[in-house]
Amino acid sequence: MAYLEFRDIQLKFDERMIFSDFNLEIEQLEKVLFCAPSGRGKTSLVKMLLGFVVPDAGEILVDGIRLSGATVNSIRSKISYVSQDADIPKGIVRDVFAAVFKYPVNRHVNYQEAVLSNWLETMALPEDTLERNIDALSGGERQRLALILGILLDRDIWVLDEITTGLDLELKTKMVELLLDYDKTILVVSHDDIYQNRGLREVSW
Amino acid sequence: MGVQEIPFYTPFYLLIFVLPMVIINVKLEIGLNKRIIYALFRMTIQLVLVGFFLQYIFLFNNLWVNSAYVLFMIGAAGLSTVKTCGLTIKNQFLPILIGFGIPNLVMILFINHFVIGLDNIFDAQYYIPLMGMLLGNSLSGNIIGINTFYTGLKRNERQYQYQLALSANQWESTLPWYKEAIIACMNPIIASTETIGLVSLPGMMTGQILGGSMPMTAIVYQIVIMGAILISRYFGIHFSILLTRKQAFDDYDRLIL
Numbered sequence: 428m429a430y431l432e433f434r435d436i437q438l439k440f441d442e443r444m445i446f447s448d449f450n451l452e453i454e455q456l457e458k459v460l461f462c463a464p465s466g467r468g469k470t471s472l473v474k475m476l477l478g479f480v481v482p483d484a485g486e487i488l489v490d491g492i493r494l495s496g497a498t499v500n501s502i503r504s505k506i507s508y509v510s511q512d513a514d515i516p517k518g519i520v521r522d523v524f525a526a527v528f529k530y531p532v533n534r535h536v537n538y539q540e541a542v543l544s545n546w547l548e549t550m551a552l553p554e555d556t557l558e559r560n561i562d563a564l565s566g567g568e569r570q571r572l573a574l575i576l577g578i579l580l581d582r583d584i585w586v587l588d589e590i591t592t593g594l595d596l597e598l599k600t601k602m603v604e605l606l607l608d609y610d611k612t613i614l615v616v617s618h619d620d621i622y623q624n625r626g627l628r629e630v631s632w
Numbered sequence: 633m634g635v636q637e638i639p640f641y642t643p644f645y646l647l648i649f650v651l652p653m654v655i656i657n658v659k660l661e662i663g664l665n666k667r668i669i670y671a672l673f674r675m676t677i678q679l680v681l682v683g684f685f686l687q688y689i690f691l692f693n694n695l696w697v698n699s700a701y702v703l704f705m706i707g708a709a710g711l712s713t714v715k716t717c718g719l720t721i722k723n724q725f726l727p728i729l730i731g732f733g734i735p736n737l738v739m740i741l742f743i744n745h746f747v748i749g750l751d752n753i754f755d756a757q758y759y760i761p762l763m764g765m766l767l768g769n770s771l772s773g774n775i776i777g778i779n780t781f782y783t784g785l786k787r788n789e790r791q792y793q794y795q796l797a798l799s800a801n802q803w804e805s806t807l808p809w810y811k812e813a814i815i816a817c818m819n820p821i822i823a824s825t826e827t828i829g830l831v832s833l834p835g836m837m838t839g840q841i842l843g844g845s846m847p848m849t850a851i852v853y854q855i856v857i858m859g860a861i862l863i864s865r866y867f868g869i870h871f872s873i874l875l876t877r878k879q880a881f882d883d884y885d886r887l888i889l
Contacts, residue, residue, distance in 0.1 A: 478884040479793050496883020504799045514791035517808065532799035580798070 428491060430455035430612060431476070431584070436485035438471060445471060446482070451630065455583075458613040460627040467632060469616045470510075473586045476614075477503055489584075504532045507577035511589035515569055515576070521557045527576065536581055546575040549605075551598060567593045574602065578609075585609070588616040596621075635843050643676075686760070695754040702740075702763050706733040709771040713872075717778045719889065723879045731872030732774055732864075736766045739864040747856050762857065765836065769821065769861040770868040777817030777869035778876065784809035785887055792887070802885045810873065817869040818862075825858050834858075 429452035436449040445468040453459055461469045474480040475487060478499040487494040489502045516523050521540065528538040540557070547556050550571040561569065570590060577585060587606065591599045603621050607613065615622060650672070657665045689701055710729040713719075719728070740763045744753035753759070785792055785806060795805035828834055833841075836857055840850035882888050 477793075477797055479796075479886065481882075481884060481886075499884050500799070500801075503797055506797065508794070508797040510790070510794070512790050512794075514788070514794045516791065516795060527798050527800075530799050530801075530804065576798070 428488075429453060430457070430490060431614075432488040433472070433475070434486045434488070436475070436482045436487070438468065438475070438480070438482045440468075440471070446632075449485070449632065453612065453614070455612055456610055458607060458627045459615065460622050460629050461614065461616045461631075462618065462622075462629050463631040465618075470588055473508075473588055473614060473616060476586065477506060477508055500532075505582055506584045506586055507580050507582040508586045509570075509573045509577040509588065509590050511570070511592050515561050515573055517561055519557075520559055520561060520564075520572065523561060524576065524579075527580075533580060536579065538579060542579065543575065546578070550575060550602070570594070571602075574606075578606075583612060585611050585613045586616075587613065589618075591617060591619045591621060686756075689760065690756045693756045698754050698756045698759050701760060702737075703733075705764060705767050706736070709767050713771060713774050713778065716775050717782070719778070719782075719876065724876050727875035727878065728774070728872055731875045732767075732770045732868035735864045735867035735871060736763065736770055739766060739860050743856060743860055762860075765857055766861060766864050770865050773817040773821060773865040773869055774872050776820070777813040778872060780816040781806075781809050781813035781873050782880065782887070782889055784812055786889070789887065796885055802881060805885070806877075813873060814866075814869060818866060821862055821865055825862055828854070828858060 431451075431453040433449055433451040436446045437444075438446040438449075461472065463469055471480050475482055476489070476494075478494060489505060492498050492502060494502055516526070518526075521543075524538070524540075524543055527533060528536055544554070544557065547554065552568060552571055556564070556568070556572070561572075564572070570593070574587075574590060577587075585606070591603065594602065599619070599621055603625070607625055607627075615627065650668070653668065654665050656662070657668075685701075689697055706729060709732070710725060713728050713732075714725050740759065741753050743762065744750045744755070744758055748758060750758060788809070792805055792809075796802070834854055837847075837850040837854045840853060841847060845853075880887060880889050
């Protein structure tokens, strides 16, 4: 059995059929690029995996567990989700990070602020970002913070939804290389050519 | 020192001043005439009907009749909340009813028994008008609070979902908007509590003084009612959100309002 499975998925949005009898299997540690044309529901697909969009029919299995109201929390806890909107909770960066690692599900992660500081440097973020308010950061800065958060959570599945938008080529390349180097099951939603020829399995529909 | 009785026809003398208002509105094309006249008309009819009704209720002054009237007030306030906030009547009427019915009932009975020290805590003279004041305030607070909570959550759905993805539970994920709702609900009442008496005498005090009470007596009542309003409004909004949210989310913690 595959690690991630979408079985006979059907999804309608405002009477428009987005998915009908959609099937997809993804193996553990596989790196997949969803590159279907706009409007085909790439984001909806990953949101289905997270239980934010529920299909009209079909089922989703994560590591053999069927996604349902009863299992959604444990499945979400396996996924690091970083989206283009990077809607990080409001507050001072330091406090926001500390709060996330205080949630019971995340307590097993050994989080230290020093690690975060190192990551700020890696991601070309100024040192004083720690003391800054999320609201005062630019979209690109928030996005990189969300990525750091995603990495630090150390979950098995990474869902990266259009995370390179708005970043310059140098930073983008660095980030993509860094991310794809991890031994994780990685699902990328993107139109960016930056992912080409990096050994990702391309999935379109 | 009782209040001077007003004959039924003299309130209509005020219409002398409404006439120039109407003329000015016509001349300047301020489109308010219809609404002003409708409001005055409706207010008069409504109050006269309530007046007749209350006369009888005061005449009986029976625990069950009084309580039935109070329940009617709670029901009307609940309905108004559900409608104004765009909640579904089918699912959310009862939670709202309980949510702010209970704190207000507890508060009114507490005041009547412990603060005023009535022998009959269901005495219409206290029970009904004081409950009316509590409910009226709770109602506006509830509408502000519930609206703030659910519209805030809806508008920031992505942020909410991101919190869930970070494994915050539903309560933790909604906490920013919950707090916002409590603050929005309490802000107006805190402001009016702070400044009361400086600008104008509050309605209840005015009424009592007109009715012949000494100002100090009226003041003490006013202090009690202001405190009670503040308290019941606070607990009312907590209860209302806590009870409505049970049916506002699906199994996947998605907002389904």
